[in-house]
């Protein structure tokens with residue numbers, strides 16, 4: 021098939037980019053054409069996304085991309101905008117790290133017990149799930165007049181095309197979708213006191229949304245993690261992935277959800293993947309604590325910091341990064357130091373070492389739990405996303421898990437976005453295995469063999485158990 025060009029819009033928690041991917045036959049390549057900051061803004065005590073600045077970044081990027089055969093948009097999950105009856109946006113979307121959902125999960129559990137919520141949705145319990153955000157908005161003037169709820173990529177696609185819809189993989193993170201029927205759960209929506217008419221019809225990755233000018237806008241795995249999992253260059257089903265950036269999303273690709281009580285208690289999520297797969301994964305705190313510490317130290321050179329962290333003794337200070345105390349922004353240095361028993365003015369190298377060691381331990385725990393809960397053994401761990409560039413973290417994750425780590429591509433999300441568009445446009449053919457073969461043949465992948473002492477890692481893992 022002839023090569024075609026696609027624009028991949030990929031919005032992350034700290035920046036957005038527009039990439040142009042060229043794909044055809046057995047080849048895919050990417051060029052970044054525009055990158056812009058994503059700086060949240062606190063207004064009236066609430067942390068918001070600056071959605072119009074993001075939309076401007078998207079428009080500038082699409083202009084820089086020039087003529088393309090398609091446009092696909094992905095972003096972080098769970099957050100949304102509300103539209104009024106005329107289609108106008110009601111207020112700025114709220115950031116999922118805002119505190120407005122404090123106490124909401126407990127209140128919801130009195131109406132819909134956690135066991136029932138998990139049996140229906142299969143979703144991890146996170147205070148920022150869309151369901152909890154919407155419940156926290158109940159009764160506000162804005163919510164009273166809202167007619168439609170659009171997740172972030174669906175909102176941007178609506179502005180580009182005028183078409184309303186909810187892409188399935190991202191909708192699966194709302195905690196309002198039935199994991200078995202893969203449709204909105206109307207009983208759950210009404211038990212939560214929400215109006216079913218808020219939720220637009222679902223659309224599947226690969227379907228056409230509409231036109232922006234003359235260019236088709238195509239639904240991709242619009243949840244960034246869904247696109248990242250498409251972008252994992254795995255050979256068979258026996259792999260674990262870690263989509264590592266602000267978050268580490270650690271898990272398996274399955275054909276059916278795991279809904280056991282053990283799975284619920286371990287807070288594993290069954291999110292919707294491309295081609296009907298289930299992304300069985302756990303949210304691990306990821307590079308967020310390190311990014312926040314760097315912001316507080318006014319440090320921007322991560323490779324220098326990691327080099328000095330690499331010279332610090334291993335596993336001296338470890339913390340359980342999955343504790344909810346690390347979720348919100350603000351005084352991350354103080355919170356990590358106090359959890360680690362370090363002085364607040366410990367050197368950045370010591371603190372960074374503590375965070376990276378702790379993240380490797382959190383990866384180990386999630387990799388082991390995923391296998392045990394799903395009853396599937398794996399022989400390799402794929403790290404994709406920005407974290408694949410962090411060789412200290414990749415090596416420590418290999419050591420901690422006792423498994424080889426295959427690192428790369430860094431741009432798995434944009435590649436997954438482009439591959440799904442390319443397949444819909446007929447430029448590439450085949451199932452996920454075929455798409456991944458293209459990645460193995462074209463992308464750089466670095467292998468880290470497990471080293472270190474098993475007993476030392478086991479003992480360290482017990483310190484955060």
Ligand code: LRH
Pocket residue numbers: 032033095096097098116243244245266267269303
């Ligand atoms: C990663 C991510 C993750 C969600 C979180 C809100 O960017 O989409 O999968 O849990 O953001």
